Amino acid sequence: MYxxxxxxxVVTGVPVVTAPEEIDITNADHLRVALLESxxxxxxxxxxxxxxxxxxxxxxxxxxxxxxxxxxxxxxxVLLVMPxxxxxxxxxxxxxxRVFRSFTNLEDALAQIPGAA
Amino acid sequence: xxTRLDQVSVEARLRAIQSITDAAxxxxxxxxxxxxxxxxxxxxxxxxxAAALLLDFSSGQLIATAAAGLEEEVRxxxxxxxxxxxxxxxxxxxxxxxxxxxxxxxxxxxxxxxxGIKSMVGVPMVASGRVIGVLHVGSxxxxxxxxxxxxxxxxxxxxxxxxxxxxTAQADRTAVEALQRSLVPSALPAVDGAEMAARxxxxxxxxxxxxxxxxxxxxxxxxxxxxxxxxxxxxAAVIMGRMRSVLRAYALETQDPAEVLRRLDRKIHHxxxxxxxxVLYAVLDPAxxxxxxxxxxxxxxxxxxxxxxxxPAEVARGLMxxxxxxxxRQVTTVPIPPGALLCFYTDGLIERSGELIDDGLExxxxxxxxxxxxxxCASVMGTLVGNEPARDDIALLVIRRRPGQAGSRVHSSSLLxxxxx
Numbered sequence: 001m002y003x004x005x006x007x008x009x010v011v012t013g014v015p016v017v018t019a020p021e022e023i024d025i026t027n028a029d030h031l032r033v034a035l036l037e038s039x040x041x042x043x044x045x046x047x048x049x050x051x052x053x054x055x056x057x058x059x060x061x062x063x064x065x066x067x068x069x070x071x072x073x074x075x076x077x078v079l080l081v082m083p084x085x086x087x088x089x090x091x092x093x094x095x096x097x098r099v100f101r102s103f104t105n106l107e108d109a110l111a112q113i114p115g116a117a
Numbered sequence: 118x119x120t121r122l123d124q125v126s127v128e129a130r131l132r133a134i135q136s137i138t139d140a141a142x143x144x145x146x147x148x149x150x151x152x153x154x155x156x157x158x159x160x161x162x163x164x165x166x167a168a169a170l171l172l173d174f175s176s177g178q179l180i181a182t183a184a185a186g187l188e189e190e191v192r193x194x195x196x197x198x199x200x201x202x203x204x205x206x207x208x209x210x211x212x213x214x215x216x217x218x219x220x221x222x223x224x225x226x227x228x229x230x231x232x233g234i235k236s237m238v239g240v241p242m243v244a245s246g247r248v249i250g251v252l253h254v255g256s257x258x259x260x261x262x263x264x265x266x267x268x269x270x271x272x273x274x275x276x277x278x279x280x281x282x283x284x285t286a287q288a289d290r291t292a293v294e295a296l297q298r299s300l301v302p303s304a305l306p307a308v309d310g311a312e313m314a315a316r317x318x319x320x321x322x323x324x325x326x327x328x329x330x331x332x333x334x335x336x337x338x339x340x341x342x343x344x345x346x347x348x349x350x351x352x353a354a355v356i357m358g359r360m361r362s363v364l365r366a367y368a369l370e371t372q373d374p375a376e377v378l379r380r381l382d383r384k385i386h387h388x389x390x391x392x393x394x395x396v397l398y399a400v401l402d403p404a405x406x407x408x409x410x411x412x413x414x415x416x417x418x419x420x421x422x423x424x425x426x427x428x429p430a431e432v433a434r435g436l437m438x439x440x441x442x443x444x445x446r447q448v449t450t451v452p453i454p455p456g457a458l459l460c461f462y463t464d465g466l467i468e469r470s471g472e473l474i475d476d477g478l479e480x481x482x483x484x485x486x487x488x489x490x491x492x493x494c495a496s497v498m499g500t501l502v503g504n505e506p507a508r509d510d511i512a513l514l515v516i517r518r519r520p521g522q523a524g525s526r527v528h529s530s531s532l533l534x535x536x537x538x
Contacts, residue, residue, distance in 0.1 A: 022470065025349055025509070057468065057509065062347035062393045065440055086473050093474075094395060094414035095436030095444075 006034040014113050015039075015046040016106065019053045023060030031060060035067035035078075044076025047109045054086040061094060068100060077101070079109045130265070133161035137273045148183075150280045155185040155252075158273040162266055164254035166234060169242070169277055170197060170204050171250040179204050179251055187228070187255070195226050202226065204239060204251040211248055213240045213267045219255070229255060238262040240271045242278040252277055289351045294319065296354040300328050300361055301512075308339055310405050314490035316498055316513040320465065326353030326394070327463040327510035330361055332368075337403035340368050343415060343461045343512060347393040347439075356392045360385070360438075364398065374398045374411035375446035378438065382413070386442040393439040397461060401453070405518045408451045408459070413438045416464060416478070419485050423456040423520060427485040429478065430459075456520030458487040465509035466501055477501070490515040 006027075007018045015038035023031055038046040048064065050056070056064075068078040080102040082088050091097040103109040136157045151169060159167040166187040170179035179197040181190040200209040202225025207214050216223050216237040219230050229237070239253030252274040256262075297319060305313040315329065326346030333339055342364055346357045363384055367377040377398050385392050395414040401407070410418070410430075414437030421427035433447040453459065460481070467477030484500035485493060493515045502511065 054473065055468070055470075057464065058345055058347040058393065058395065059349070061437070065393055065437075066391070089474050093416060093434065095434055096414070096440070099436065099440055 006030050008034050008037050010041065011047075011106070012110055014043075014110055015041045016049055016110075017046065018049045018051075019056075021052050021054050023053060023056040023063075025057060025059040028057075028059035028063050031063045032066070035063060039067060039071060039076075043113070044071050044074040045079065045113050046071070046076070047079045047081060047106065047113075049081040049106055049109075050087050051081055051083055051106075053082075054084070056087055056090055061090075061096060065096070065099070079103065079112060081106050081109050130269075133269055134272060136161055137269070137276055148284060151183045151277055151284075152185070154273055154277050154280070155183055158252070158270065159185045159254060161269060162238075162254050162262075163256075165257045166232075166255040167253070169250055169252050169281075170195075171242075171281060172199065172208060172248060179208055182250070187232070190226065190228050193228070195228065197225055203229075203237060204253060207239045207241050207251045207253070208248050211241050211243070213238065213271065215262045215267070217259070217261065233257055235259040236262060238266055238270060240267065240274045242274045242281065244278040244282040249278055249281060293351050293354045296351075296358055297328070300330075300354075300358055302329075302331060305331060306333050306339070308333060308405075310519050311339065311401075312490045312517045312519060314494040314515050316494050316511065318465075318498075318502070318507050318511040320349075320507055320510045326357045327465060327512045328357050328361055329461065329463075329512045329514050330364065331514060331516075332365065334368060334400070336372075339401040339403075339405070339516075341397070341399040341401070341408075341461060341514065341516070343397040343463060343514065345395045345415070345463045345465075345510075356389055356394070359389070360394060360396070364396075368400075372400070373448065374400055374409050375448045378411050378413050378435070378446050379442070382438050382442045382444065385439050389439075393437055395464075396438050399461075401516070406453055408453055409448050410451060411435060411446055411448050413446070416462065416467070419460040419462075419478075419482055420451070420453075421458045421460070421485050421487040422454060423487045425487075427458075427460070427482045427487075429482070453518050455518055456487055458485065458490065458493060458515060458517040460485050460493065460497065461514040461516075462497075463510065463512040465507055465511040466497070466513055468509060470508070487517065487520075490517050493517075 009016050017034045017038055071077050080100045082102045083104045155167040168184040168187045168190055169182050171182045173180050177199050181195040184191045197205045199205050203216055219234050219237055224230055234255035236259055237253055237255045239251050241248045242250040242252055301317050326348055328344050330342040346353045367380045371377055397412055397415040399408050399410040410432055412432055412435045417429045417432040419427050420430045430451050432449040435446050436444045467481050469477055480501060484497045
């Protein structure tokens with residue numbers, strides 16, 4: 001049921017990191033590794049799917065912000081999938097909802113990436 | 118004859134392994150264990166010197182930390198860059214190296230060849246999958262180190278690596294706790310018309326980067342800071358210490374809370390570009406009848422009026438520190454009627470595994486009332502923390518404006534008024 005891990009899959013040419021229910025200090029390093037792996041792949045733009053995620057602490061946000069900054073420096077970005085309120089609330093309080101572009105489903109996020117096919 | 122010899126060597130080998138893995142060693146503290154381990158390693162390998170060099174991650178250099186028969190290496194603070202020389206090669210290639218010739222072409226450290234060491238063998242010290250140092254032994258007589266020697270040395274290196282890791286973790290923990298103690302106010306300031314209480318509980322696992330600060334300004338205003346630096350351990354605590362210091366400096370220089378946070382963001386952007394933090398910065402007027410507050414990704418304070426349910430103060434949101442220094446920041450003015458209680462906190466207080474943030478916030482609001490601050494703190498900690506060890510740091514600061522205070526106007530019901538400065 002609870003999955004502490006992050007998976008990286010390439011969907012229509014775009015790396016997609018799927019996050020577990022909770023991201024906190026105990027698994028933020030795994031997220032960091034998954035993000036680095038995704039960044040190394042192709043265009044520099046990739047997706048983090050937070051559909052299952054209900055909680056993300058500052059350690060998780062730190063990993064995401066770092067990856068987004070690095071992606072932007074190379075002309076890419078990190079797109080988020082956040083359909084639920086739970087994690088969106090955390091992004092709203094921290095102001096990060098205005099830093100990341102987010103989508104309610106993976107298809108919409110992938111549609112934003114030119115060359116994804 | 119040969120059989121007899123083999124048996125002797127097998128027994129000697131077993132004794133050697135026992136000597137390294139000896140349970141008695143674990144009764145020593147880590148530093149003594151490292152020294153004792155080097156002595157034993159030198160003896161069982163019949164070598165003349167043994168030394169441990171530990172990797173300093175920030176400089177990428179190996180630093181001589183403990184030695185037997187080669188103490189000058191430690192006393193002179195020998196540093197070897199990873200990738201260069203004998204020890205540097207072992208660390209870079211993660212594998213044992215045997216040297217049959219020791220001179221300036223094979224060994225970087227002149228102490229080794231000038232001392233007359235003829236042969237050497239070294240192995241990496243590995244902890245949690247990464248190289249944290251190098252252990253090597255040397256002989257004054259030329260000799261051929263064998264694969265058995267390498268194996269024994271590796272066993273000692275593994276034991277030493279575990280001791281070093283525990284030593285580092287303990288040193289970090291001690292340093293972080295000392296830092297945190299120095300960063301949280303030892304006593305709350307005495308302010309006319311205000312009553313205060315606070316709680317600070319470091320996380321049970323790794324120590325995080327939460328802090329709070331409360332101090333008066335020369336103007337008579339009362340300044341409140343709550344913060345949470347992303348990350349943990351010594352690195353987070355050091356950044357937290359720097360943030361606390363510069364915020365105090367900016368508080369003296371400028372009256373505008375938004376400008377204080379802008380300066381902090383610029384400073385972090387330039388000097389600590391990897392850092393990320395939530396910060397709350399508020400200034401209460403000397404009469405304590407209003408607060409000017411600016412949030413950088415932090416939760417708003419909870420406010421309770423006498424006899425009324427508590428709720429989060431409506432404060433303009435703002436981006437976390439460490440993302441974009443050009444971010445516009447907005448100050449909200451919150452009126453504080455007599456008897457009102459303000460509750461400032463870090464997210465560790467309201468975050469629980471398997472629970473939504475809003476549920477935690479609601480529980481906090483239910484636990485807060487405009488009572489005596491010590492009682493309010495006790496009630497909040499009792500309700501939200503109870504007997505569970507906190508996963509994350511928790512900081513809580515409660516300030517009440519003394520009830521029935523003369524000489525101040527009672528504001529209308531527009532408690533949550535906003536001012537867009």
